[in-house]
Amino acid sequence: MKSFVVARDLLREAASRRWFLALGLGITLMLVVMGLSLRMDVVDGALAATRLFGKSMNTQIRAADVALRPAFVASSYLIFYGGLLFGVVACADFGPSLLAPGRIEHLLSLPVRRFELVVGTFLGVLALALLGALYGAGGLVLIFGVKTGVFSGRLIVSALLASVTFSAIYGAMLTVAIAARSAALSAASGGALVLLGIVAGERERIAEFFDSGISRTIFRGLTLFLPRVSSLARSAGEIAGSEPVDPAALTSMLLGLVVFGLAALSLGIHLFERKDF
């Protein structure tokens, strides 16, 4: 499928961008620094002492997996919200770049269907998000695993959840980019969607603050179609922290999120199909 070629080119292009070089370098540096400077003293599965740069970090002796939970939860939230914000800013230009004069005409002159270009760009960003999340979360899991003997894939699952969330938001960003051909507008729409999604994730609780009636109905109606960003972040944190999650609710939310991304992509393709360049 030609979309994979487009996605592959996007990844290659991303690899040369400063944003992503900085991200890759930052994650690598963080992992190397942690790997070299973090000392963890584990006795029969209990984390007896943790030293970062020689300075004692923990004052408790607990089972290593329990002791690591706060670190995993914090990492999960960092990856989720940090990844979303980074992705919104760093990926906003991919859409407009695809539509750049001199490039889009050339691409459209090739035997490629228009939707394949949109889908390819989306898949490229999805792959980028997955790779970034896997690299960061996988690196952390590996470092903590080697140092404590506790290898838990939960942080990786949590990071994958963050990637899927970002991909759905990027679907909407790409659609805005197609409509407006503007990286700034694309980023602004992504940022707005993250913020609104945080509100939507708490819609049941926030709805209680509205008077029952028209205002509450309007609020519920408006937030009904938004991805539940804060709910997903919480679920990601719960997964990372080995806390129980409601699998049915999470599955439904996740499926809804994927379908939201596809819906946004469909609108983007519709606009792209009708557009002259």
Added chain:
Amino acid sequence: MLAIEARGLRKTYGGGWPRGAGREALAGLDLSVDEGAAFGLIGLNGAGKTTFIKSLLGVVRPSAGVVRVLGKDPEDPTARAQVGYLPERLFLPHAFTPVQFLASVARLKGLPRADDEVRRQIGRVGLSGEEGRRIGGFSKGMRQRLGLAAALLGGPMLLVLDEPTDGVDPLGRAEIRRILAEERARGATLFLNSHLLSETERVCDRIGILSGGRLLREGPIETLCGSETRYRVRLAPPFDSAALAALGFRAGDGEGAFVVDAPDPTALNDLLDQARRTGARLVGLTHDVRDLEDVLAEALGQGREQGHA
């Protein structure tokens, strides 16, 4: 078979409620280009040339009319698979090397195992030795050559080239003309849009003049630029201008330059004999062929007159 066929092609940008009528880029264009031809489209800025080219590639959807490329709808990817296109301002990904870029284009064109083809085209456009360099460091001329290589990948049957020699040095232009000649010899159709009328003149055998979204003139280059019955005559002084004028010699540009009309070679020789008899001595004789600039100016002038009428 026609390589390009356009009938009643119209394209209006914008428009609709609440923006009003919009801007008409193509106003019922009719054009046919035979397979194997080298066709040059010329016109002023805003004449609709680029819109027409984009219509050929499905980049722009016509508002009305029909356009066919190699007998197919340009929306059909199989039609575009046979087309090589060089845009006027090709955007090239800076981080890619020429090999990576062409390999990507080859994959999008559906060319399997195109490594050899990629390297062949790189060599053909004179970029051998630059395969490992990033495109970001290329000069404008090098980018243009790379764009041409991308258009040539896969041996397309129709080459649509928008300003192919823009930014290319004179020797490079000669190379590109050679490549285009090779392509024509292979059987490919050339469709050229260039502001460099001399380039168009050299490469193309048919010309179309576009203005206001309409085709003002179209035909073989000799027909548009040349005249079979008009000659430029150069005489060495002294000569009797009045006598020559009486014979039908009109003064041309420069000392001793005259223009004379003769329906056939016999009539031409008779006229020259009569001129010699008035004391004039012939030093030069050529067909009166105008350059494209004149033809374009003349066509646009007539077009305006028709428009006013």
Added chain:
Amino acid sequence: MRRVAWLVAFAALLGLSAFLMSRGDKPKKPERVLKAEFPRHPRDWEEERNRKRRTLPPAAPRPGEDEGIQRKRDPLLVALPVEKGKSSVVFEVAALKESPIGQIWLDCMLEEQAENKRRGRGRDDFKERFGIDLLQDVERIAMSSSKVAVLSVAQGAGRFDKSGWPKRTFGEKGAIWEDTEGRSVFATWGDELVLAGVDVKEIEAAIARLESKSPPQAPPIPDWSAYGDIYGVLSPEELADMLPEEQGEIAARIRAAIDRVDLHVDTSEDVAIVADVNGSNMDDVTDLAKSMGAALSLARAGAEDQGDDRLRELLDYATIKPRDGRFTVDVALPLEVLKQMGPCRKRDAAPSSSQ
């Protein structure tokens, strides 16, 4: 149709996504966050309370002690046996009674009272026999592993009576009752303390300490350690004896490395327990801390393997914090878990077993 196909897909998918996401919107039960306030030092009101409780005049200074620093003493703490290697624990009955877990257990106990009464036990029975309501009249209960219990009774010890048992006075304010078979001894001291035990000599010694008739000795629970709803001191030997056989190595290290364990329990929310473990050799204590951490970790892993979620959850809240040559063991017991462990457990379990 082809032109609007993607638009139709967009509308359909958006509707589907809204439906799916709203299914995940189920309002979650508010998470119950563990609310445990680990007692690490006396609060202001406890300091004030302790000050009021110190009604005994200072003991005569021991050799080398400055008379100026002598303070009044808490009679309940003074009455506790001072024998080395014994544990003593004080229960603040009034505070425990008002605590959430106290309320829960109290409710269960009251429900079971009728049944207990039939069997000749319970609070009413005790009141009937001794004239003291354990929940209303008793402020604190101190228990020692020397088999002595001291009840601090607010202005009610005078009501204590065990008619039929021989009674004799002892000291200035003491009265002692011994059963005829010599198995139980009760005593009162003034109007504020009731003492119970099995050995009359221990009771007499306690009264002698209260009346400063024996050489002054530091009480097993120092004044500064009287905070929390339950507090006391555990002897290393008795703590080691409490461990199961498979923890023999740790038990031996406890005996060798630990001097004393100060225990404090807070029940104002979830139950929080702090055990402050002290020893003279810093390295030994640190090693023991690691060993105990490892033991907890292994126990938790074992509970996880065996699917014992309750034990695993309890052990999740168990931490060991080494500091300055000693360490503290923090254990939090969530109310939800305690409900299943106290007197309510049997009642809750009964219907399910009968089903």
